[in-house]
Amino acid sequence: MLDDNCIFCKISNKEIPSKLLYEDEFTVAFNDLNPQAPNHILVIPKKHFASLNELDDEKYMSALLNAVKEVTKKLGIKEYRTVINTGETAGQTVFHIHIHILAGRPLLWPPG
Ligand code: AMP
Ligand code: ZN
Numbered sequence: 001m002l003d004d005n006c007i008f009c010k011i012s013n014k015e016i017p018s019k020l021l022y023e024d025e026f027t028v029a030f031n032d033l034n035p036q037a038p039n040h041i042l043v044i045p046k047k048h049f050a051s052l053n054e055l056d057d058e059k060y061m062s063a064l065l066n067a068v069k070e071v072t073k074k075l076g077i078k079e080y081r082t083v084i085n086t087g088e089t090a091g092q093t094v095f096h097i098h099i100h101i102l103a104g105r106p107l108l109w110p111p112g
Contacts, residue, residue, distance in 0.1 A: 003048040008096035012046045022071035026063035029071040029101075038104025039077055043067045050095045052086045064099055077103045083111075 002009040010016040012028050021041060022029040032040040043064055049055040072080055080103035085092040 003096070006048055006094075006096045008042075008044050008094055008098065009048050012044055022067055022074060024063065024067060024070070026060055027067040029067055032100070037102040037107070039075070039080070039101065041071060041075075041101040043071065043099040043101065044096060049097045051092060051097055052084050055097055064097075068099055068101060072101060072103075077101070079103060081107050 002013055007016070011018050011030060018030050020028050020030050022043075026047075027043055027045055029041050029043045032042050045055075045060045045064060047057070047060060049057075049060070055061060068082055072078070080101050083100040083102065084097065085100075
């Protein structure tokens with residue numbers, strides 16, 4: 001269920017205290033440590049899945065998208081970008097799936 005060496009498991013099980021912006025049975029959301037925009041939030045499942053490739057439980061899939069909607073609504077963020085980096089070449093550095101929410105400035109497309 002949880003991975004002892006995973007920083008995001010430690011955040012989701014509150015072994016590492018952090019200010020949660022949103023929480024439900026399946027997910028938590030918190031601010032990114034190294035924000036790339038005025039709002040940079042991460043939404044993660046409370047269960048360890050290394051990446052989207054390993055995410056095989058529809059409860060968590062729907063809960064993650066629902067959490068994006070709930071946390072943006074709660075914070076009054078109407079326009080935002082969501083990103084899931086999957087694998088090293090795509091920019092994934094933490095191998096516990098997370099959805100980035102970026103907002104508060106104009107965002108370029110395509111990303112670098
Ligand atoms: P990614 O590169 O898509 O795997 O994104 C990992 C993100 O996690 C980066 O934006 C990091 O800044 C962020 N991050 C790493 N450790 C922490 C932490 N302890 N708390 C909050 N954000 C973190
Ligand atoms: Zn984990």
